[in-house]
Amino acid sequence: MGVLQRCPSENTEYYLIVVTRCVKVCVLLNSSIYKIQEVDVISLQQPRLPGYKSQDEDNWVKEIKKLMGNESFYFSVSVAGDSRPLDLTLCAQRRARTDISDNRFFWNRMLYLHPKRFDINCDAWLLKVICGSVEFSSVYMGNHAPKLYVISRLSCERAGTRFMMRGVDDYGHVANFVETEELVHVETLDNVILSYVQTRGTVPLFWEQPGLNVGSHKVKMSREPTISGKAFSEHMRFLRHKYGGLAVINVLGTGVTGKSQGEAALSHLFQLQHKTCPWSCDCPHIVFDFHQECRGGNTDNLSRKLQPQIQQQIDSFCLFCLRGGVVVQEQRGVMRTNCLDCLDRTNRIQTFLGLERLDAMLDLLGEAATSGVIKHRLRSKFEDMWKDNGNKISQIYAGTGALQGSKIIDGARSVGRTIQNNLMDSSKQEAIDLLLHGNLLDNYLAALARTVLPQHLQYAPLSVLKSVTDRIPEFSEPLPLKVCVGTYNVNGGKHFRSLAYKHLSLDDWLLDYSNNNGANSEEEKSNKKPPDLFAIGFEEIVDLNASNIMSNTQWSENANSWGHELEKVISRDENFVMVTWAQLVGVALFVFVNEKHAAHVKYVNVHTVKTGMQGNTGNKGAVGIRLLVHNTSIAFVCSHFAAGQKEVNERNQDYDSIARKMIFNLKVPLWAHDYVFWCGDFNYRINLPREEIVRLVKQSEWDLLLEHDQLLLSQKENKCFPGFKEGAIKFAPTYKYDLFSDDYDTSEKARSPAWTDRVLFWRRRYKWQENCPWSHGNIDHYSCAALKQSDHRPVLAAISCEGRKVDEAKLDAVYKEVVSSLGPSDCTVLVQCVSGKQMGEELSEKVLEAVQEAMDALGTLVTVRFQNYNILFTYDSPKQALDAISSSPIKVDGLEFSIKLKTERWQELLEEEMRFCMDTTTPLCTETIPTPPDLPSSTSLLAPSSVRDVLGQLYSQSAQSPMPSPCPSPSFDPGRESSSGSEPPSDDEQTSPRFVPVRPAPVRPAMPSRPPPPRPQYSSPTHGPKETSSASPVISRAASKPVGNSPPLPSPPRSSYSVETVSSAEGSPLDGSSVSSNSGIASSASLSRRDVPLPHYPNTAQQDPSVAATPPSFPSAYELPSIPPPQQAPTLPVENLNSQSPFPPTAEAPPSPHPPAEAPPFLPPPAEAPPSLPPPAEAPPSLPPSVPVRTETSPPLGACILRPNGPVSAGGPPPLPVRGGAGRSGPPSLPARSAVPSLPPRTLPTVPGRALPTVPPRK
Structure with missing residues (x-):
């Protein structure tokens, strides 16, 4: 694989990494693809002593072996032997355009640097290794046998483990960036190659997700969004230049529940940056909450809800087709899919896109692939391959396979991820850093170079x-x-x-x-x-x-x-x-x-x-x-x-x-x-x-x-x-x-x-x-x-x-001057006798010793060796080797010796060496993307500065629905209720319950020990409620029609509460508590059942035929009143306080929203006392309504909440008569109420008897 360089304290150590065990995966074109299973790390400076045991190795050596042996690394070998092997870093479309490797997926490129300095042909000696997944299958298609591949290439630009490497870096590289290619090769059908490429990568912002505490994987912005614009723009510029067209599919959650708030805020920040970036503002950004839209694993919604939003981009981007060595069609853009980890949800989206493009591939194959059986076979094969591909990528990034909906398998993998994240990720991350940045670690010189040099020059000698x-x-x-x-x-x-x-x-x-x-x-x-x-x-x-x-x-x-x-x-x-x-x-x-x-x-x-x-x-x-x-x-x-x-x-x-x-x-x-x-x-x-x-x-x-x-x-x-x-x-x-x-x-x-x-x-x-x-x-x-x-x-x-x-x-000029004056990296000169004699044969030992002494005087020698008939002298530094050739020629015992550099093209080799550290990605298509004009500077910095502020922007004060997103999802319904079905686990194994308000709830006012007694009020059927300058909110149920002598109706749903106003007189008991039952009166505010639980008061039956179908007024502890509440509630006479208080003694915790089991849902009026009709319009308003007389058996007082089928007590006091009644000179006293009426008998149908067989006695 190459030579690994470690530079602890600026003392370079060299280790050769070799593959000791591998397995063949498949054959692609002219090359066999192998999967690495085991490697060995051999020091080039300290030979292994007899009795060497692998248990005595350093920890970093063990971690390198474990990393390279996890069956995630692949290389190719030419089948013919003399031809160049297939370059796995390139997709089929790029291979048709160039043979330059893509350094993003060239994982052992840093191991090439040291051999390259000695002018070694690395292509002949070393392997090019990618990290990712290679899935292969084949089917029979009539007389043809197409070969099917799904190849994923993980980028090494920002490589790492799940919780150690997140977001974007300063150069625009994102974590877990994967290019996945779906490829079909039919050798017997004009050697046709069909390819479709898509990408994934984490949200290109500076964020992190600490994973050390189970269940607390909260999203945190590691760098405030206001200074993330440059890195975000660099990432989008790279995608547009290297892939052409771009469409972003954002499947992050949009819910605002506690554990999902960070994910929703991150998604919102992503959308804001997308709109303000000049490289992406004209690219579609589709927001698709996968857990919400595909609840319960219903992936059929992808074709119903997602596909219509991206069909235009799918058709315009096309796919790649190579037939007989001629490019027939090019892919002109890619889909960039992301969720939080770019694992489970992203796997399903990419699987859906890959299977959707499979139909277009079969159309390009012609009649040989039109059979429904053939399509079914290919689709089934690719489904399995995509599933295995997702597992491999998840294994690399998270340490376990992907979550697929099975509760047992997903639970086991969730536990495995927790153990992996807490115990093993740090050591694995160190091994990845050592493999990719070996000479930049643990030395002060490299740390200083990173502050002044561009990225590719930091890997120079x-x-x-x-x-x-x-x-x-x-x-x-x-x-x-x-x-x-x-x-x-x-x-x-x-x-x-x-x-x-x-x-x-x-x-x-x-x-x-x-x-x-x-x-x-x-x-x-x-x-x-x-x-x-x-x-x-x-x-x-x-x-x-x-x-x-x-x-x-x-x-x-x-x-x-x-x-x-x-x-x-x-x-x-x-x-x-x-x-x-x-x-x-x-x-x-x-x-x-x-x-x-x-x-x-x-x-x-x-x-x-x-x-x-x-x-x-x-x-x-x-x-x-x-x-x-x-x-x-x-x-x-x-x-x-x-x-x-x-x-x-x-x-x-x-x-x-x-x-x-x-x-x-x-x-x-x-x-x-x-x-x-x-x-x-x-x-x-x-x-x-x-x-x-x-x-x-x-x-x-x-x-x-x-x-x-x-x-x-x-x-x-x-x-x-x-x-x-x-x-x-x-x-x-x-x-x-x-x-x-x-x-x-x-x-x-x-x-x-x-x-x-x-x-x-x-x-x-x-x-x-x-x-x-x-x-x-x-x-x-x-x-x-x-x-x-x-x-x-x-x-x-x-x-x-x-x-x-x-x-x-100035830096570029200094660098070129340094390189030209420094000398070759191998520090080696070649000494050759030019007097006509063969040095290895005719020179005596005395002459050889004299030559060595002469060369030692020119610098500090490290090694001396023979090559054919020449002598190679290696000095301590390149500068000494460069100074030695200025003394050529030298004469020893009458013989003349010439001195020249062993590597005379060392400047070219250094340029080639630095090319391994540069961006060598060839654009996917021939179409060039013009540089967009810069947006106004005012849009360069985002208004929100943290996740907390984003949530404040996302959701309104009532926390009922999110604010309009800059890139909304047409399928997202913010007001939709959460269904009772289970929700698929997210990438961090957390479900998303329904949201709660982000803003703090209003302070609950203190509940009075006894509420103000309501006073009756006349209401006319032809007039609305009497309006005054003072109003207090009332919680009621919306009635569909006035209440009269109608049969009992079922209770309305609990979500139909509204707030209405009733009149009151300042400084005196209420003139009345009745409000017109007209359901057309608009409510002043709405209170959803999901926000707060309703208070419960003891249900008590009450006969009051003069009260309309609205409850008496009492202050709500869960809604802000439309006017300030009264300073002090009116007091009741002492003689009327002999019954139980209708309110709970304390108000620290809200009472249960559910009524007790023994309370009836409603009580119809007694048969012997039918309710009286409301007074006619011409009735004098001073006449009070009839008030029932209380008996000794009356239950506790309570406010009456009426339903369409009759009155039901909810714990409030009954209405009081109007001041100035007959025989009264003082404040009104609380009248007695009649006994609880008995329930009317119900006639039930006779249940027919059933003839049951006789049970024989047990022996």
């Missing part, structure tokens, strides 16, 4: 990288940067939202810091240059309780809220964009960049280190964020060290552990950055008694206090922060205060004041800077702010530093 980076000042210019770093221990609170802190402002800390205590000089106050970067760290952003510590909190609502508030505050004068943020339990770090630099930020990465309980818990630890601004690499660290006055050694150990373990992607250590800014609550104390400290603080004797500062004392002994710089401390200790006070701790513990909250920074000095003026940077400001809502004071440091910005034209 180390000698080239060293020579180029030593000349950085020649092709770069200084870039002044101002960085503000703050730290604040917030003691677990949301301080910016509380009314108690409304007089406090974060501006005093972050923006107006020059007015704070500790301003260093007047020059500082005059320095008004806005910051270029903000890094703000928090400690104890959540309570450090056992729940948060054990759950290893990496995302909290509190931290998210702080991030949004910080962005608003710092954007007062200049627009800032959040790059990313990270959290480890109580430690959180936010990084913002000035909007003018947003397009020049890349290589963003996050890492966390735990130090609590010997590195096992995150109650103490650190969060690190690295990024590249232009060409300056910066790392920010926020940490929380061990507490305690005497725990100095533990704090020093915390620092050492974090400094060693803070290693970012591609094994970039903390010290490989240009700048390191370290802030946090370090908990270093002052070695003085508390009384002495307080006295010196009152006298502002900062220098005397700093002489006993534990951090400075440890730093002098090189026990922590060696080489770091800190601003002059001219402010009081920041710990520990009483809340909302300037007094230090007055509690029983009486902790000593100390400068626990600090900001330090470090700058790396390179070799090329040794002879140049150099400084760490200028500390413009260092002070604390008077925010008193915590027991700590926030600290901020403003630092001016020097960055670099590379000039691409």
Whole structure:
């Protein structure tokens, strides 16, 4: 396969990787395709000793063997032996246009680099390996035997495991990008080849999905969407240039339930970027919620709902046809399908598209494939092949096969994925990185080269990288940067939202810091240059309780809220964009960049280190964020060290552990950055008694206090922060205060004041800077702010530093000059005798020794060997070999020897070597895509800045339906109820229940101990309800017709509640509670059954023939009233309070929405007391309606909710008579009610008897 290079500490190690076991899969055209089953890794520098055992190998060697032996890698060998084998990196249509390999699918291309430097014919010695799947089958079609293939090629540009590699990178490469080709070859039918290509890949945004906690695979934006536009545009540009036409099929979920919110928000962000990108705005983006549209595994909906939306693109893109070596038809575009993982749902969509294109392929085959039996055979074969193909891709990315709908199989694979993600993915990811980026890992030189060189030049030989980076000042210019770093221990609170802190402002800390205590000089106050970067760290952003510590909190609502508030505050004068943020339990770090630099930020990465309980818990630890601004690499660290006055050694150990373990992607250590800014609550104390400290603080004797500062004392002994710089401390200790006070701790513990909250920074000095003026940077400001809502004071440091910005034209000139002056990579020269004698035969040992001494004087020799009649001398560096040929010829004992390079075309070979690291993808079709005009700059940045904001945009205040999507799915019905059938599991094995409101529900008002008694009101059949300026909402059921002496009707559905208004008089009991039963009156608001449960009150029968078919008014605790509720409910007489209260005693939890089993659904009116009709229109309005008399057997009072078939009590009080009735001078008393009427007898049909056989007695 090739030679693997490892460069730990810039010492290159070489290992030969060979295939030791493989199995033949099929034959395609003139080549046999093999699947790799086992490989071996052999060191080229340390020979294996006798008794070697594979168990003694390094861990990385075992992981490489395990990776290459998982039966996912394939290579081809020519059947003829002398011809060139089939290039598996190319699809059939590209093979018809070129023979240049596609580096995206060339997985062992980096193993070619070292042999290429020695001018070895790699095509003759090495294999080209792809990763993916090759499925093969054949059928009989009359006199023909077509061969069927499904070939998937996984891209190596952003390769990795499921939860280790997500989204897009800075160059536009997405994770799990797979090109799948469906191919039919009929050799006996004009050697026809039919091919159809489609692609998949994750959403091209910066996002991640932590998979360490089972069931909590929440989507998190690893980089805010506002700075994802450049990478997204690069990805779409590549697809358009290399595939022509493009149609995006987005099958992410659109539901808004808890576990599906992140997926819906990610889909919405994808659509927004798609519309604002100039390369994709004219391409269709079809949103198809697979779980919603194909609920219960009903994939027939794909042809009914999805196909009509994409049929135009399917027909216009066509497919590839090669007949007799002549291209008959080209494919002019591809379908790009994605779900969350691009696994299970994507497999089904691609299977559907492949089978749909199969019919078009058979049409091109002619009459030989028109038989229905033939079509059925081919379709059945391809269905099985597509299923196996999906399993192989899922095995590579997730570690298990694809989910296919079987509960037993899917459950087992879900458990397997959980184990795989938690235990094995990290080691597998390291093996993938080593195979693809071996020489870029774990060395400082490669880390520096990544900051200044383009991607393809980063894989150049180390000698080239060293020579180029030593000349950085020649092709770069200084870039002044101002960085503000703050730290604040917030003691677990949301301080910016509380009314108690409304007089406090974060501006005093972050923006107006020059007015704070500790301003260093007047020059500082005059320095008004806005910051270029903000890094703000928090400690104890959540309570450090056992729940948060054990759950290893990496995302909290509190931290998210702080991030949004910080962005608003710092954007007062200049627009800032959040790059990313990270959290480890109580430690959180936010990084913002000035909007003018947003397009020049890349290589963003996050890492966390735990130090609590010997590195096992995150109650103490650190969060690190690295990024590249232009060409300056910066790392920010926020940490929380061990507490305690005497725990100095533990704090020093915390620092050492974090400094060693803070290693970012591609094994970039903390010290490989240009700048390191370290802030946090370090908990270093002052070695003085508390009384002495307080006295010196009152006298502002900062220098005397700093002489006993534990951090400075440890730093002098090189026990922590060696080489770091800190601003002059001219402010009081920041710990520990009483809340909302300037007094230090007055509690029983009486902790000593100390400068626990600090900001330090470090700058790396390179070799090329040794002879140049150099400084760490200028500390413009260092002070604390008077925010008193915590027991700590926030600290901020403003630092001016020097960055670099590379000039691409100058870099290209320097690189060419370095290459031309450096020499060959093999460092080898050839010495030949030109005096006419044969060197190997006639020269004596004395002459040979003299030649070697002469060559040794020209440089440091590594090896000497013979080749035919020549001598090969290998030097320590290419430069020494290049200098040696300038001494040619040399004379020894009268003989003349010429010196020349063994590899004279070394510059061409270096160009060929770098070509393995470049984009070599040939466009799929001959049609060229013109460069679109740029869209207005206002659309380059998206309005939403996080998943939380996207959800706020997605859904309206009532959370009833999503807002219109920029690319809506015609088949999506946001108001559709969830069916009772089971939902297919998503890619992370989670179902999607119905959504709940995203916005918080309104605060439930306190329920009164006794509701205001309603008063009766006349209602006319010809008039609507009496309208007043005051109204209160009433929950009622919509009646289809007025209620009279009609037979009982079934209850209406529970989803037909509405809110109506009834009149009331201010300051007096209600004049009436009856409202017209006219169902045509429009309701003022609607309350869906899905939103909140309805309250339940005891059902009580009541005789009131004068009350219409609407309930009396009572305040709803689940809807916002249309007017403010009354200040105080009217009181009832004491003598009427002898019955049970109709309302529950407490209102903390909503009562059950279902009535008790013993409560009848309705009670018809008694036969002896028929209800009276409403009064006529001409009746005087002052006459009160008749009121029933209460007896001793009456049930508890309750409000009456009437149904179309009669009144039903729901727990409210009965209506009261009008004030001023006969014989009454005081407030009205509650009248008695009659006894509960008996239920009318029901006549049931006689059940005919059945003759049952006699059961014989048991023996």
